[in-house]
Amino acid sequence: MKLKLGIAVLLVLAGLTGTAQAADKQLPQANETTCSAAGQQRPAGMRLAWHDEFGGRTVDRRSWSTVMDFPGRAGGHYHNTSYGSYAVDRNVVLSGGKLRLVTDNKPVTGTDPAGTYQYTEGFISSHDKFFQQYGYWEICAKFPAGKGLWPAFWLIPQDRSWPPEIDVAEWFGSIGSMHSGLASGTWPDVRWDSHWATGPAPTTGWHRYGLLWTADRITFTVDGVPTSTITGDQVPDKPMYVVLNSGTWANADRGGPPDATTPFPNSFDVDYVRVYSAR
Template identity: 75%
Template sequence: MTKRWRALSLGAVGLMLATASLASAGTATAQGESTTGVTAPTANATCTQPTSQPARGLPLAWHDEFSGRSLDTSRWSTVMDFPGRAGGHYHNTSYGSYAVDENVVLSRGRLRLIADNKPVVGTDPAGTYQYTEGFISSHDKFFQAYGYWEICAKFPTGKGLWPAFWLIPQDRSWPPEIDVAEWFGSIEGMHSGLASGNWPDVRWDSNWSYGLTPTTGWHKYGVLWSPGRITFFTDGAPTYTVTGDQVPTKPMYIVLNSGTWANPDRGGPPDATTPFPNSFDIDYVRVYRAK
């Protein structure tokens, strides 16, 4: 995510693809009820439509339909375990919230990542944080290079909100980073893009898509990644393409979170007009393997 990290730690793991036992992707069913004070998401037609065009013909590699009563910990972790993090908080002046497990909720066949203005005492770094968020990642559980990644989601609206769907390297290096869908709650535009290069000389290829309603309707957000080429999609239609040597080659894992923005740019931080609690709602996550 743009300008997210300032402190980096480097690690290395083999560039192997994770494998998983897969069932066919189905329609999410109603399970559980939210107790967070956020209105539960309603059923929608967009997420039950046929497979998006970019994924047609590609084998399904991994997915979660969120049809259980709790998060599937064989697929996801709620631990921030990547460069630039400490405990439940990012080492970055842009970031304003602390990740807590209670903000990760399954309700009516949806994943709900809650953002709230309930102060929390955090550790590493120690301190009191004004905002909390929901955070999950597939680190060490699923990662691959090349293919098609997609979510069907509904984003929250409000000043200072910063929910996102993004990919970062399994080997814990940075850059690269692929921002599939990044929403700043009071700016009318969905951001997608790629960070590449070597720290601190980071290159940003970015795009803002306008004309859709990510906060009032459900939409599919995806990225098709092949050697030397990345194309971003909304509802199966291409919105932005990056080509060249900056396209990553490392296997990456998935991050979904409902953060808050802390800087004065990009709409500024939350204020009295920001509705809390709010949620970033995801119907499914599906990943297809490249042929």
């Protein structure tokens, strides 16, 4: 496995701009049967507008960027002080037909913004590459288990405004809970409509995490089953794009940051991302 991982990371480095050497620790395997084995689940009345099955050797630069471009970030590779991790290109790995967004505990000296960061993460977004108003958005994924881990699938407006933000599947490892929800309003008067689900299922198997978004309604789903719905004027009406990232929580709340029990390296594994639009 270590040899295969090394080859995969070198291939990623050939297609990305990262300069650090590949992680030399062994990642857990991610070759289990995934939710894509059942075939494409096309929503009624919709067409596939954009997707990535991650079958290549490097991340597709026509679809993805590894630099952050949204309000609230401190730089192109660091979100803000809620995070303990700095995004580096070497942590974006394609292996075995899957995207693996790695989190590791090797400190790194960053330049954007400048500083030393205890952890590294993998980050990709479709900003300027793909964005859409409404539709059905879905990933097939398996989340890592461990204290302080904070991987997520979320949507941000293409126009660089905030809020809104739609968190489709946001895993907090310290409390073993999945968050889905909507941030709306105007900064600093931000409203959160949130749903929490507690339990280890996201880390023990592959599941489909979806969002059905229309003009006045948001419905979150897991494996096609609705888990929560938001209605009202706070539902956004502007085009949004996909963000996928791993990473660590830095604050003392929500169970706190990683500790000696957290396994490193670990990865947020994604089999596919698919976005549908109305016909």
